Amino acid sequence: MTDQLPTTFNPADIEARWYQYWEEKGLFRPERPDAEAFTIVNPPPNVTGSLHIGHALDNTLQDIVVRYERLRGKDALWVVGTDHAGIATQMVVERQMEERQDKRTNYSREDFIDKVWEWKHESGGTITRQLRRLGCSMDWSREQFTMDEHFTGAVLKTFVDLYNDGLIYRDKRLVNWDPKLKTAISDLEVETQDLKGSFWHFKYPLEDGVTLDDGRDYIEVATTRPETMLADMAVAVHPTDERYASVVGKHVVLPITGRKVPIVADEHADPELGSGAVKITPGHDFNDFEVGKRAGIAAGDMLNMLDGDANVCQTSDGRVPEEFLGLHRFKRDGTPGARELVIERLKEQGFLIPYITKTKKGEEVELDAEPRTIATPFGDRGGVVIEPWLTDQWYVDAEKLAAKPIEQVKSGEIEIIPQSWEKTFFNWMENIQPWCVSRQLWWGHRIPAWFGPKIQDDVVSFDQTASDSPVFVAATEAEALDKARAYYSKAGYEVSVSDGVEGTFEDFLDDFDEDQEQALKTVQVWRDPDVLDTWFSSALWPFATLGWPDETSVRAEPVEVRADNDVSSDDTGPSTSSGQTVSLLEKHFPNNLLISGFDILFFWDARMMMMGQYNMGKAPWLKLYLHGLVRAADGAKMSKSKGNVVDPLGLIDEYGADALRFFMAAMESQGRDIKMDNERVKGYRNFATKLWNATRFCQSNGIGASDTLAAPDAKLAANQWIIGEVQQTVEALDAAMADLRFDAAANTIYQFTWSRFCDWYLELIKPVFASESVRPEVLSPSKGEGSDSDAARTSTSSARTAVEETREVAGWALDQILVMLHPFMPFITEELWHAQGALNGPENGNPRSEYPIITAKWPDPRANVSKPATQAIDWVIELTSNVRSAKNELGIAPGAKLAAFLPSASELASSTIERSSAAIERLARLTPVALGEAPDGPAMQVTAGSDVFVIPLEGIIDIAEEKARLEKALAASQKEAKSLEGRLGNANFVERAKPEAVEKAKADFAHHSAEAERLTAALARLG
C-alpha cells in the first residue's frame, strides 16, 4: 500500500467511487436511534433545474454542518428533495412545445400534466446527480418531491384547515397579472425596474358650463399610461388644493370614450406633481383602486379594459371605440398599441398638452411628452410588464400568520444569523400584505375548492364574482360533494361534479346552462381550475417531508386563540429514551437549522415560519443562517443574460469537489457576498495535494492509522507539542462551528494542517526516522517535565522506541486532521483515511479500520498539553526562523551547515538542546550546539528567547553587513521599547487602564528592552 498513492492527487479518480460507497452503504444516515437528532432540510431545488454556483455554496455549507454533526455522533438527517416549481417548470415544457410549433392549449389539461411528468422523469435527476458530485450527504433514501402523494395531501389539508379557520379567503381585488404567463403572481414575484419613459399631459374637458376659478374649461391631468384612460372613472384632486376646490363633485367628459366621470377629492393626488389633478383608473392601478374604493366604487363595478393578454377589450359600459378593441396595451414587436392610438387621437383632437423644453443648443422644442424615469413592475419569470388586473383570487391572511413568527424572532426562540437580517425581516413581516396563492396554471397543486351556482327563489344563477357564491372547500372531491349536497338539498337540488372545466371560469361559463339545471333540479359543481403558488407547498417542507400529517402532530388551534393560550411548545413530545418508537416527525421536528440564501428569506423562510407555526404549533427550526450571493470575479451579479455565470461542475472538473467546497467555506463570512476567484479554488486544490503528499511521507515512514481516539502517550517534545496543537485546533474549530463561522473553521484547519503539521511537525520528526537505522533510541521514562501523569495513564511497554512513539503520534495527528477536515473535504479525507487504515488495519485489531471516515468519531484528544514541550518547540521554531532569516539577509547559502556557540544558556535552552538536538541541527542547519564561548573572530549573532547564539562565520561574513543587520533589529526593538516606556510613564495609563493591559505593557517592555540590550551587547562584540 505504501507506494500506491500517486504523487499527485487527482480528485476525479476518487470522488465518484467514494460517493457511491457512502450511498450504497447507507452512510448518509446511519442507524442511530438513541443518538441526539440533528436535522436540516435542504431548500428543494427546482426539479428541472441544474446546479448553479449558489446551490454549490448553499449545499456545501449545509453538508459541512451535517457531516460535522454526524462525526460528533448525532443522528444527523439531511432531508432532500425537489420542488415542482409551478411556473418555472410549466414554462420549460411550454417552451419546448413552442419549438415544435406546438402549444399547451392543444392538449387537455390532463394530457399536458402527463407531459410535464414525463419531462420531470426525464430531467428531474440532473440536479440530484449534481448534488452528489458536490459530495452532499443527503438522505436520498427518503428523497421527496412536492407533488408526491403524501406531500400533496399535506398541501390540501393545510389549505382546507386555513380556509376553515378563515385564514384563506377568496377576494376580488387587483392582482399582479403576468400577461405573458397569463397568471396572477404574488407581490414578491414582481421586480421593479427603473425605465426611461414618458409623462403625457392631457386636457380633460369639464362638463358643460363648468370652469375652474381661472376660467379654464378643462382640467389638466398627466399620466405615464395614457391607454388606461379608456377605463378612467374619476379625476382626483387633493382636498386642500384650492385650484380645484370649486369643481369637486362636478364632472369631466372624457375624450375618446365620452364617459362622464366625477372629480373627487382624495389625498392620493399630489398637488406638487404635474397639475395636481390625477386621472383615476381603479381597474388598472393599485393606487387608483384604493381611490376608487374611497370614492364609493365597488370592486365589481370597476371598469376593466384589458383581457388576460393585456389586449384591449370592451368595458362594461361599452364606451371603448371599435378601433381600440384587440390592440395590445402598448407598442409590441414594432406594432403600435392602444397607448399610441390614444395619444394620436388626443393629439388630433387637441387634448394633448405638449411638453416644451430646450435642446443643448438652447433652441426651444415641443415634445409630445415629458421624459421621465418610471419605476416599472416586471414579472420575475415571464419578464414582461405586470398589469394590475381585477380578478378573483385566493388569498392567505398573512398578517395573522405572521404574528407569532415575529414574536419568535423577537424573543430569540428563532435565531437569525447574521442578526442584521432581523430588521429586514421585521420590516417585511410587520407590513405584510395578503398573499395571493392562486395561479392560473396547470402544473401544481390544484386548489381544493368546488364552486356551485347560487339558487335564490328557485332561480339558478352563476356569478363567480358574487361574494356569496357557494364554494365547498375539502381535501377530496367526495367530501366536497358531500358538503355541496348538504347545501343544495335544502333547495331540493341534486348535485353532480362537472368534469368539463379545464381552462378558466370563462370556459366554464360558455358551457353553463342555467335553464337546464333549473329544469332538471340538478346543479353541477366544478373544481377551481387554478393551482397553488409553489411557495405554498414548499412552506410545508420542514415537516411534510417528515411524514406530516400522517404521523402524529400537534395541530395547533387557530392563531387568534393560540396567542393567549400558548402551551403547545414544551410538552407532549414522546421521550426518545430506549424502547419507545419515535416517529421521524417527532424526532426531527423542529429542525435544528435552516441554511438559505437571503434572497428567499420572504419567499420561503418566512412562509415556513408561518406554516410551521400554523400546522405544528412550533417554529420550524431553531436557527436561520442566511448567506449571500456568489458573484462574478468583478463583483457583478451572475446572470445568464450577462453570460458571466460560473458553472460549479466545471470547477469540480478542474479542481475537484473538495477544493470547490473548501473555497466556499473559506470565503463564507457572515453578511457578505462571495466574489468568485478561481485562483483561490486552485489554492485549495493545492492544499489537498499538500495533504496528499504529507500522507505519502507518513506512509513511507511506516506511519499508519491510529488505534485510539485519545492522544497516544508521548515523551518526545515534538510529539507532545503536536498533541497540544491538535487539541487547540479542535477547540478553535468547535468554537467556529458553534458560531457557524465557516471561514474561521476552514482557516483553522487549513493553518493547522499546512503551517503546523506539514511545515514544522513533519520536519521535526524527520530526524527520528533518519536515525532509526543508526541507533534505535529506546525512550526512558520522562525526566520530570510534567508528562509523568501521561506516562502513568497509558502504561504500555516502557521499551517503546522513539520511532514507535512517533509513528503512533504522527498517525494519530494525521487521523485527527483527516476527521477535522472531512466536513470540508470529504473525498480526499475518505481516501486517505482508508490508505492509512491499510497500513495499520484490521490485522492489528485496529478498531479504527472498522468504519469509514464519514462515520468516524470527532477528535477528543483528552491529553494534558505539555507546557514545557510547547515552550521547547516554540523555542526551536524561533531559533530556526531567526537563523534562516539571518542567513538570508547576510547572503549565506540556506543549506550551509554552521557551528553555533551558546555562551550563556537559559534553562530552557539547555534542556531543549539536550532533548531535541537532532531537530535543532536539522531545522536550523547547525552542527551540535556548543555550550560556551565561541572562538574569537567574525560571527553572526542570533537570538531565540533570551538566548544569544554566536555563529562564527570566518571568511563568509562581512562584518559591516552583520552590523547593519543587528542595528536594524536593535532599532526595531528600541522603537517598541520606547513606545511602551512612554505609555508606562503616563500616570493616567498606569492608574486607569485595565491591570492586564498594564501588566502586558510591562512584560512587553521588559522583553523589548532585554532584546535591545542583547543586540547592543552583540554589536559591542563585533567592535
Place this chain on the structure above:
RNA sequence: GGGCGUAUAGCUCAGGGGUAGAGCACUGUAUUGACAUUGCAGGGGUCCCAAGUUCAAAUCUUGGUACGCCCA
C-alpha cells in the same frame, strides 16, 4: 422616500479599545530524500474623511463621502 450593508496590503477578504493579519500576487532564494500543485526569506497598509468619547480609537458614538442591496 424608508431600511440595511460595506469601506483594512496591488487583488480578494478576516480581525478588532493596547499600535496590523490570511490567501493570492510581487521580490529574493533553494532543489538527489512527501510535495514546484513545493520549501525558505522578504517588501508592502494615514485600517475612507471629520468630530466626539477614552489614559489609549483602525476598532466605540455621531456626522459626512463613496459603493452595493432591499422595500416603496
